[in-house]
Amino acid sequence: MSEFPIKLVDGQLWEIPASARAGMRVPARLFADRELLAAIEQDRSLEQLANVATLPGIVEAALAMPDIHQGYGFPVGGVAATEPPEGVVSPGGVGYDINCGVRLLALPIGVEDLGDRRKPLVHELSRQVPVGTGGKGSRQGIRGANLDRVLELGPRALLEDLGIGSEEDLDLTESGGCLEGAVPGSVSARAKERGNDQIGTLGSGNHFLELQRVDRVYDEAAANAYRLREGQVTILIHSGSRGLGHQVCTDFVKRMDSQLAHYRIELPDRQLSCAPVSSPDGQAYLAAMSAAANFAWANRAAIASRARGAVQAVLGARVARGTRQVYDVAHNVAKLERHRPGGDSEERELCVHRKGATRAFPPGHPELPEVYRAVGQPVFIPGSMGTASFVLAGRERSLEVSFGTTCHGAGRRLSRTAVRKQVEGGALRQRLEQQGIAVRALSSRGLAEEAPEAYKDVERVVEVVQAAGLAAKVVRLRPIGVIKG
Amino acid sequence: MFRWVDNTAELELEIEASTKEGVFADALAALAELLATEPEVQLRAGHEREGRPSVTRRVSAEAEDRPALLAAWMEELVFLAETQGFEPLAVQALELGPRSAKATVTGRLGRPPPLVKAVTYHRLSFAPAGDGYRATVVLDV
Numbered sequence: 001m002s003e004f005p006i007k008l009v010d011g012q013l014w015e016i017p018a019s020a021r022a023g024m025r026v027p028a029r030l031f032a033d034r035e036l037l038a039a040i041e042q043d044r045s046l047e048q049l050a051n052v053a054t055l056p057g058i059v060e061a062a063l064a065m066p067d068i069h070q071g072y073g074f075p076v077g078g079v080a081a082t083e084p085p086e087g088v089v090s091p092g093g094v095g096y097d098i099n100c101g102v103r104l105l106a107l108p109i110g111v112e113d114l115g116d117r118r119k120p121l122v123h124e125l126s127r128q129v130p131v132g133t134g135g136k137g138s139r140q141g142i143r144g145a146n147l148d149r150v151l152e153l154g155p156r157a158l159l160e161d162l163g164i165g166s167e168e169d170l171d172l173t174e175s176g177g178c179l180e181g182a183v184p185g186s187v188s189a190r191a192k193e194r195g196n197d198q199i200g201t202l203g204s205g206n207h208f209l210e211l212q213r214v215d216r217v218y219d220e221a222a223a224n225a226y227r228l229r230e231g232q233v234t235i236l237i238h239s240g241s242r243g244l245g246h247q248v249c250t251d252f253v254k255r256m257d258s259q260l261a262h263y264r265i266e267l268p269d270r271q272l273s274c275a276p277v278s279s280p281d282g283q284a285y286l287a288a289m290s291a292a293a294n295f296a297w298a299n300r301a302a303i304a305s306r307a308r309g310a311v312q313a314v315l316g317a318r319v320a321r322g323t324r325q326v327y328d329v330a331h332n333v334a335k336l337e338r339h340r341p342g343g344d345s346e347e348r349e350l351c352v353h354r355k356g357a358t359r360a361f362p363p364g365h366p367e368l369p370e371v372y373r374a375v376g377q378p379v380f381i382p383g384s385m386g387t388a389s390f391v392l393a394g395r396e397r398s399l400e401v402s403f404g405t406t407c408h409g410a411g412r413r414l415s416r417t418a419v420r421k422q423v424e425g426g427a428l429r430q431r432l433e434q435q436g437i438a439v440r441a442l443s444s445r446g447l448a449e450e451a452p453e454a455y456k457d458v459e460r461v462v463e464v465v466q467a468a469g470l471a472a473k474v475v476r477l478r479p480i481g482v483i484k485g
Numbered sequence: 486m487f488r489w490v491d492n493t494a495e496l497e498l499e500i501e502a503s504t505k506e507g508v509f510a511d512a513l514a515a516l517a518e519l520l521a522t523e524p525e526v527q528l529r530a531g532h533e534r535e536g537r538p539s540v541t542r543r544v545s546a547e548a549e550d551r552p553a554l555l556a557a558w559m560e561e562l563v564f565l566a567e568t569q570g571f572e573p574l575a576v577q578a579l580e581l582g583p584r585s586a587k588a589t590v591t592g593r594l595g596r597p598p599p600l601v602k603a604v605t606y607h608r609l610s611f612a613p614a615g616d617g618y619r620a621t622v623v624l625d626v
Contacts, residue, residue: 045493073606092607097625134566254557257549413493446600
């Protein structure tokens with residue numbers, strides 16, 4: 001239970017003052033309503049957020065979204081912007097699953113057109129999109145990918161070398177699916193060995209692929225721009241950089257931990273290990289992290305290609321050809337961006353860490369693809385199996401108060417152990433099937449651990465970010481099939 | 486002896502053992518629970534029908550202090566599971582120094598689930614406690 005003093009400063013924005021604990025350089029701020037705050041105070045989330053506020057060079061505040069929950073080092077749902085030259089980059093502030101993110105595909109058919117082909121489609125998706133269990137001979141990445149080119153160019157390498165994806169897919173991906181400054185040589189041989197055969201695999205834990213229908217439209221103009229309509233069938237892909245990204249983070253947490261004395265940095269938690277952005281260690285990490293982020297975008301592009309293959313097998317070539325990518329967003333990443341912290345008149349270059357948080361740039365932002373510039377960046381907020389997910393659009397106030405960021409999901413409420421005490425995998429599968437949700441999962445145990453009971457109410461989380469002006473609801477999605485890693 | 490401590494999103498492992506070597510052996514036993522091939526996957530792969538012979542791997546780890554060495558040891562086991570499908574079962578002939586660990590580990594080859602992403606440094610500890618040692622490790626899953 002948190003004992004930090006926290007006060008409401010504005011609508012949905014709460015603040016822990018910088019004086020609350022020794023070492024905090026800035027306040028810690030949280031977007032939540034009273035009920036979410038009460039849940040958040042039950043674990044170490046706020047302690048971890050206060051720890052983030054101690055990072056050298058952090059500006060304005062350590063921020064948390066309403067889906068915040070206890071993680072390691074940073075809380076999940078945490079945002080921190082640091083300013084060079086003193087400002088640091090922290091691998092733990094990005095997390096092990098670098099560029100874990102979400103891609104949404106929209107099929108050119110409505111749920112009524114799907115009819116009795118729903119279950120065969122879910123089965124085919126589970127057949128074509130492997131989880132990626134360990135071991136030689138069982139690994140199931142796409143064949144023929146040049147790993148160094150993927151690390152440098154992301155999904156563009158798959159398009160140019162293997163014909164996977166399209167120019168439109170790249171345009172409709174955050175940062176075009178490629179972070180500049182990626183250096184394949186900065187990624188360790190060990191990381192490459194882990195990732196070598198994993199492009200196009202889902203992974204385990206909370207990763208999933210979901211077949212959905214659009215069940216409500218809130219903003220017709222934005223929905224039209226995203227080319228989404230009520231009843232339409234969609235596919236949501238949640239995955240990241242797999243073992244390659246995990247190893248990059250492992251390598252650099254260890255490396256920076258050993259250099260803290262050199263940089264005269266003292267931290268309340270070793271997992272926050274960091275180095276100045278401008279230092280050789282900071283630059284090497286950003287080069288490797290960018291490469292891992294590019295790998296993750298390529299992974300989701302390959303999964304999308306496999307999903308289109310499943311659509312073709314069950315629904316035919318015309319439907320597969322008409323299956324479009326709506327957008328692809330990153331959840332775990334650090335980027336050099338220009339912002340005006342504290343309402344400054346001048347833009348400054350900051351290193352924005354988003355750990356379980358989504359970029360949400362507003363209408364008119366020059367980094368958005370032209371087709372979405374009038375309505376704002378699409379943001380996807382997965383709920384949990386059996387509950388809704390949302391498509392949001394970035395809003396202006398996100399640039400004023402959260403470095404252009406919003407939430408990333410419902411946020412966990414219960415531990416894996418606790419939820420397994422309440423839910424049995426077989427019974428959950430049956431319950432979901434009764435709700436019209438076809439389920440394929442690697443294991444019953446893994447299914448139970450990701451039960452809807454484990455998560456906060458996604459609708460409440462979304463209401464908070466909408467009321468705070470960070471993002472606005474565009475459409476709601478309901479699951480009709482789930483594939484769990 | 487090891488136990489899983491309640492943690493909202495990750496897996497938190499607490500180990501108590503009478504010796505330093507015992508902590509390393511218990512860490513392996515804990516990971517063995519997580520890295521075992523799921524029964525459903527074994528069935529599909531024909532493991533039950535064919536059986537799986539015991540295999541061994543040399544595992545070595547280095548780090549700057551004892552808690553980091555425990556994390557490095559566990560990272561090696563996660564790496565072997567992911568790249569070779571090696572499911573650890575027991576540790577033999579562990580040579581433990583202040584900054585290095587070397588051992589032969591027996592196990593089986595299978596299709597371990599990709600559940601454990603990494604071994605974190607968050608609240609990482611390994612220190613004398615009472616007549617033995619206590620360690621805490623948080624795994625990213």
